[in-house]
Amino acid sequence: AQTVTQSQPEMSVQEAETVTLSCTYDTSESNYYLFWYKQPPSRQMILVIRQEAYKQQNATENRFSVNFQKAAKSFSLKISDSQLGDTAMYFCAPGGFNTDKLIFGTGTRLQVFP
Amino acid sequence: DTGVSQDPRHKITKRGQNVTFRCDPISEHNRLYWYRQTLGQGPEFLTYFQNEAQLEKSRLLSDRFSAERPKGSFSTLEIQRTEQGDSAMYLCASSLTGGEAQHFGDGTRLSIL
Numbered sequence: 001a002q003t004v005t006q007s008q009p010e011m012s013v014q015e016a017e018t019v020t021l022s023c024t025y026d027t028s029e030s031n032y033y034l035f036w037y038k039q040p041p042s043r044q045m046i047l048v049i050r051q052e053a054y055k056q057q058n059a060t061e062n063r064f065s066v067n068f069q070k071a072a073k074s075f076s077l078k079i080s081d082s083q084l085g086d087t088a089m090y091f092c093a094p095g096g097f098n099t100d101k102l103i104f105g106t107g108t109r110l111q112v113f114p
Numbered sequence: 115d116t117g118v119s120q121d122p123r124h125k126i127t128k129r130g131q132n133v134t135f136r137c138d139p140i141s142e143h144n145r146l147y148w149y150r151q152t153l154g155q156g157p158e159f160l161t162y163f164q165n166e167a168q169l170e171k172s173r174l175l176s177d178r179f180s181a182e183r184p185k186g187s188f189s190t191l192e193i194q195r196t197e198q199g200d201s202a203m204y205l206c207a208s209s210l211t212g213g214e215a216q217h218f219g220d221g222t223r224l225s226i227l
Contacts, residue, residue, distance in 0.1 A: 004156075033213050045157070045205065045218035052213075091156050099170055100145060100212045104156030 002027045006092055006105035013082045014113050020067075021077045021108045023092030030054075032096040034068065036077045038088040039107075048090070051075065079110075087112045116140070118219035120206050126225045127196055134192045135222045139208030146189050147216060148181055149205040150174065157205055163189060164212075193224075201226045 003026045013019040023036075036048040051059045051068050058066050063083075067076045075094070079086055089109050095102040119138040127133050139146045144165055149157035160179070161171045165186035175181075178197075183189040193200055203223050207216035 035215065037218075044220045045207075047215045047217070050215055093156075096213050100162060100209075101147065101159040101170065101172075102149075102157075102216060103159070104149075106154075107156050 002029075002094065002103050004092055004094060004103050004105035006090075006108050008108045009106070010109045010111070012111040012113060013079075015082055015084060017082055018078065018080045019082055019110065021079075021090050021092075021110065023075045023077070023105060025073050025075065025092070025094050025103075027073065027094065029096075032094055034066075034075045035093045035095065035102065036064070036066070036075075037091045037093055037104075038086075039091065040085075040088040045091070048077065053096075082112045084112050084114065086110060118206055118208050118217055120204075120219035120222050122222055123220060124223045124225070126227060128227050129198060130195055132192065132194045133196060133224065134190055135204055135206075135224075137189045137191070137206030137208075137219060139188070139206070140217055143208035143210050143217075144186070145209040145211060145214075145216075146183055147207040147209075148189070148191050149207065151203045151205055151221070152201075160191075160204075196224075196226050198226050200224060 034051045049061045063080045089107045092105045093102040147162040148160040151157040163183040178194045203221045205221045207218045209216045
């Protein structure tokens, strides 16, 4: 069974600084997708970034970028120029392992301080 | 694009009662997913549909749970004979096709008295 590990339960960063959230997963599949979602307090899950496993190029989306290491099964999220609105729970979620469901990690709670 | 809509937002019920939740996906999205999220945890997959066909069910989905998506549009999730352990946030998501980003609704929070 596929598993996802987010080893940092909580992190904090000062506004305008850079922070990296880690994620590792376990799978024997070769073709799949990976997502990072954010869930602000009492608000809905929002897509942050998507990566296709067959692509070697790391995905970027404005201030958000990933470091995807397929052999190491690592998928970290870097947030540059952190903003107060980035305060949220962040979930790593691989999917597409012969199915379309997402498998979520336990999340990392990120607090951005002024 | 009006987003994924879920109804109700909150449901409080007594143990043993039946409850039904509704999800309206983004209109052109063929895939519809149900997840359950308990406090402090990531969402867990329950089931998903491709149009009206239910393609996969989690082992978490006991025989008290049933989901439908008639005509491939909205979906309902019914829980019969609710138990304390059913208390959770039930999330619905939709996507255009497999592998594309799943867009989530606000969820239905179920509380069992």
